[in-house]
Amino acid sequence: AEEVEIPSRDWSFDGLFGTFDRAKQQRGLQVYREVCAACHGLRLVSFRNLADLGYNEEEIRTIAADYQVEDGPDGDGEMFMRDGSASDRFPPPFANENAARAANGGAYPPDLSLITKARADGSNYLYHLLTGYQDPPADVEMMDGMYYNAYFPGHQIAMAPPLMEGVVDYADGTPATVSQMAEDVTYFLTWAAEPHMEARKIMGMKVILFLLIFTGLLYAVKRKIWADLH
Numbered sequence: 001a002e003e004v005e006i007p008s009r010d011w012s013f014d015g016l017f018g019t020f021d022r023a024k025q026q027r028g029l030q031v032y033r034e035v036c037a038a039c040h041g042l043r044l045v046s047f048r049n050l051a052d053l054g055y056n057e058e059e060i061r062t063i064a065a066d067y068q069v070e071d072g073p074d075g076d077g078e079m080f081m082r083d084g085s086a087s088d089r090f091p092p093p094f095a096n097e098n099a100a101r102a103a104n105g106g107a108y109p110p111d112l113s114l115i116t117k118a119r120a121d122g123s124n125y126l127y128h129l130l131t132g133y134q135d136p137p138a139d140v141e142m143m144d145g146m147y148y149n150a151y152f153p154g155h156q157i158a159m160a161p162p163l164m165e166g167v168v169d170y171a172d173g174t175p176a177t178v179s180q181m182a183e184d185v186t187y188f189l190t191w192a193a194e195p196h197m198e199a200r201k202i203m204g205m206k207v208i209l210f211l212l213i214f215t216g217l218l219y220a221v222k223r224k225i226w227a228d229l230h
């Protein structure tokens with residue numbers, strides 16, 4: 001497939017001082033839960049991690065309890081289902097890859113935990129993939145069960161357009177346009193792939209600052225020690 005140019009958008013998490021945006025991440029969580037989670041897992045994220053998005057313990061327990069997770073074996077050696085708790089991870093939508101493919105016309109919806117890292121320029125790619133569905137150009141013959149997408153490599157993707165205007169009802173009243181939901185879920189999944197990004201960037205600045213001061217100090221000490229020798 002030919003290379004597709006991915007346009008860049010402005011993200012609050014870009015750059016040396018980039019930070020996340022909790023309102024957008026919370027809306028993105030809602031999009032993931034109500035839309036993407038029907039087909040895509042998020043197996044590396046635990047409910048307790050949602051504290052990063054500003055939820056308190058009570059809210060996290062409520063979210064977790066919406067899910068059924070597999071546990072066991074019990075005393076009889078049987079696996080069983082129970083309500084999710086804060087220490088559980090998001091349960092997968094399908095039992096295994098074969099079941100996932102069977103439900104999706106043979107295509108495999110990848111786990112989204114690390115998707116913004118697994119694809120080049122992942123955050124920009126994800127946003128444009130979600131907003132990039134179009135009518136195929138006249139000279140393109142579409143394969144069965146495929147949808148034309150301007151940004152998917154090869155342009156034919158087995159994922160039907162997942163976002164339709166108004167498909168979620170945002171708790172904070174933000175209008176749920178396709179672009180808004182795509183942006184919000186990109187914020188959420190960028191955090192999921194690198195939850196410690198803010199701490200990493202702050203640490204980076206501290207290290208550089210320390211090295212600058214330390215360099216100045218060493219230079220001053222060097223001048224003092226060798227002062228008698230010119």
Ligand code: HEM
Nearest residue numbers: 035036038039104107108109110115156157158159162185
């Ligand atoms: C593929 C995201 C909803 C089914 C993908 C890919 C991403 C993605 C990033 C990988 C594209 C690539 O390989 O570069 C999302 C997001 C969703 C969503 C963020 C929610 C907003 C859904 C839903 C379904 C679905 C609801 C099922 C009804 C698939 C399938 C593939 C796929 C089957 C594999 C496509 C192929 O390889 O041709 N999705 N998805 N997705 N998704 Fe989704």
